[in-house]
Amino acid sequence: xxxxxxxxxxxxxxxxxxxxxxxxxxxxxxxxxxxxxxxxxxxxxxxxxxxxxxxxxxxxxxxxxxxxxxxxxxxxxxxxxxxxxxxxxxxxxxxxxxxxxxxxxxxxxxxxxxxxxxxxxxxxxxxxxxxxxxxxxxxxxxxxxxxxxxxxxxxxxxxxxxxxxxxxxxxxxxxxxxxxxxxxxxxxxxxxxxxxxxxxxxxxxxxxxxxxxxxxxxxxxxxxxxxxxxxxxxxxxxxxxxxxxxxxxxxxxxxxxxxxxxxxxxxxxxxxxxxxxxxxxxxxxxxxxxxxxxxxxxx
Numbered sequence: 001x002x003x004x005x006x007x008x009x010x011x012x013x014x015x016x017x018x019x020x021x022x023x024x025x026x027x028x029x030x031x032x033x034x035x036x037x038x039x040x041x042x043x044x045x046x047x048x049x050x051x052x053x054x055x056x057x058x059x060x061x062x063x064x065x066x067x068x069x070x071x072x073x074x075x076x077x078x079x080x081x082x083x084x085x086x087x088x089x090x091x092x093x094x095x096x097x098x099x100x101x102x103x104x105x106x107x108x109x110x111x112x113x114x115x116x117x118x119x120x121x122x123x124x125x126x127x128x129x130x131x132x133x134x135x136x137x138x139x140x141x142x143x144x145x146x147x148x149x150x151x152x153x154x155x156x157x158x159x160x161x162x163x164x165x166x167x168x169x170x171x172x173x174x175x176x177x178x179x180x181x182x183x184x185x186x187x188x189x190x191x192x193x194x195x196x197x198x199x200x201x202x203x204x205x206x207x208x209x210x211x212x213x214x215x216x217x218x219x220x221x222x223x224x225x226x227x228x229x230x231x232x233x234x235x236x237x238x239x240x241x242x243x244x245x246x247x248x249x250x251x252x253x254x255x256x257x258x259x260x261x262x263x264x265x266x267x268x269x270x271x272x273x274x275x276x277x278x279x280x281x282x283x284x285x286x287x288x289x290x291x292x293x294x295x296x297x298x299x
Contacts, residue, residue: 012066022148105162111138116169130156133165174247184280200224219290
């Protein structure tokens with residue numbers, strides 16, 4: 001299969017590499033010429049523009065967008081619109097708001113697949129978890145690519161119609177907030193409790209057979225190993241919050257109680273007030289680096 005990839009940042013480049021590794025052809029474009037050159041060195045066909053990428057793909061274009069959510073997605077679609085028809089497929093692999101995905105699906109001539117992507121740069125070797133919304137035929141067409149980018153056939157599925165992929169990913173992120181908060185609070189109690197504990201050892205022990213073992217807990221172990229038992233100079237400022245906010249807003253609209261997600265979002269926002277020092281938020285800050293290589297705020 002031949003795939004066009006627009007957006008060669010950390011996640012886009014992983015898409016390129018994993019698709020190439022499975023023997024597919026990739027045409028790559030980014031506004032950063034160095035990123036395009038690096039993708040070409042890895043085996044992709046370079047394109048100097050969106051139009052150039054589309055021309056390289058020929059008929060029945062299959063294009064993966066991995067650009068920041070919001071205006072960059074609309075800008076890319078505006079450039080692609082005169083070059084696409086109903087037989088083409090566009091995948092939005094970013095963290096777009098699901099209602100934006102519905103709007104884009106309705107206004108784009110090509111079949112539009114909204115693809116929630118979980119795993120982050122740190123999960124590149126294993127592959128991602130992909131939650132896809134959009135037409136069944138378009139999803140079926142892209143299965144070889146999804147198999148390559150995901151952990152395998154079990155690492156992706158069609159969630160439903162347009163918007164459902166990003167909807168599921170939105171709720172996924174709300175759950176992620178809660179899990180990070182729970183680990184943070186537990187380790188805060190251990191750090192300030194009755195015993196002088198080695199938190200790296202606690203994490204490692206919990207991760208071997210305990211009910212609460214998980215990749216996030218592996219990242220806790222990594223954080224304590226690399227930053228020290230007291231997390232060193234890691235700040236308690238926790239960035240992010242858009243997908244959690246969307247989740248809470250949707251829960252209010254649907255009248256579904258999500259008190260844990262709401263509270264974890266509130267904790268994230270309160271971390272941005274001056275003179276805060278919660279251990280739980282410091283750990284959440286470091287965990288975001290662990291799975292997504294987000295910048296670690298430090299004091």
